[in-house]
Amino acid sequence: MDLFLKDKVFIVTGGGAGIGGAITQTLIDEGAKVAVVARSAIHEDVAKRFGNHFIHVVTELSDDEACAGAVAKSIKHFGRLDGLVNNAGVNDNVSLEHSVADFRASLEKNLTHYFAMMHHALPHLRASKGAVVNIGSKTAWTGQGQTSGYCAANGARAALTREWAAALLDDGIRVNMVVPAEVMTPLYRRWIDSFENAQEKLDSIISKIPLEKRMTTPEEIAAMTVFLLSSRSAHTTGQQIFVDGGYTHLDRSLT
Numbered sequence: 001m002d003l004f005l006k007d008k009v010f011i012v013t014g015g016g017a018g019i020g021g022a023i024t025q026t027l028i029d030e031g032a033k034v035a036v037v038a039r040s041a042i043h044e045d046v047a048k049r050f051g052n053h054f055i056h057v058v059t060e061l062s063d064d065e066a067c068a069g070a071v072a073k074s075i076k077h078f079g080r081l082d083g084l085v086n087n088a089g090v091n092d093n094v095s096l097e098h099s100v101a102d103f104r105a106s107l108e109k110n111l112t113h114y115f116a117m118m119h120h121a122l123p124h125l126r127a128s129k130g131a132v133v134n135i136g137s138k139t140a141w142t143g144q145g146q147t148s149g150y151c152a153a154n155g156a157r158a159a160l161t162r163e164w165a166a167a168l169l170d171d172g173i174r175v176n177m178v179v180p181a182e183v184m185t186p187l188y189r190r191w192i193d194s195f196e197n198a199q200e201k202l203d204s205i206i207s208k209i210p211l212e213k214r215m216t217t218p219e220e221i222a223a224m225t226v227f228l229l230s231s232r233s234a235h236t237t238g239q240q241i242f243v244d245g246g247y248t249h250l251d252r253s254l255t
Helices: 018-029 044-053 064-078 100-128 148-167 186-193 198-206 218-229 250-254
Strands: 009-013 033-038 054-058 083-086 131-135 174-180 240-243
Touching: 009 018, 009 064, 009 100, 018 033, 018 044, 018 186, 018 218, 033 044, 033 064, 044 054, 054 064, 064 100, 083 100, 083 218, 100 131, 100 148, 131 148, 131 218, 148 174, 148 240, 174 218, 186 198, 218 240
Parallel strands: 009 033, 009 083, 033 054, 083 131, 131 174, 174 240
Antiparallel strands: none
8 A cells, every 4th residue: 555655754753763663664665754863873774774765863852952953953854844753752660659850850751852842843744734643652541550750651642642633633734642552672672671580571461462462563553653644544633543452452351
């Protein structure tokens, strides 16, 4: 299926690895151009695979001026903007045992830059009647235990998705959310490896995923995200779409 994305331009935060890297690769495979906005270096092999269809805008996303600069650099390089993917974040395990300052820092790390990037990209998205996808987490619906900051940030991401979709109807800008549950990324692997019995923990999680008893792949998250960015989903907005093998909702009805 042609998604009509050839030469369209997108910003993907955290787009150099994990879910973000898969989104960037899928967009490039569809003929689009991508500004990867992230503070971390992009692995040389990944950069080669992306080819000359992307730029890496090194950005500290907790810095509002840096977010504004990232959008400006993307526009200067590509000349337009057709969509934004807010993806960057980390499950940082900031719990009730942490300080209020730690909680605020977690929100800065996982939420505030979603607003900042959207705010600075908005004039360009209005010009193109672009599309936005916020990447969330099932933790906003299920909780996880010991991660108050991350859960709160993801609950707010869901609320902002609906709010922005409503606010931007007259501009023709669509805003949707893709919600993963269990996806094997480098950050997820690091979290699993933090447990004493890592394989046992992983096996326990996988056993609770209803569809095929396997984890979702980054490419499956990317496929849904890119579809929502494309005109093939032209009448879809304000939605929260769970790409999780039924984990968030179906598992509860089966037990």
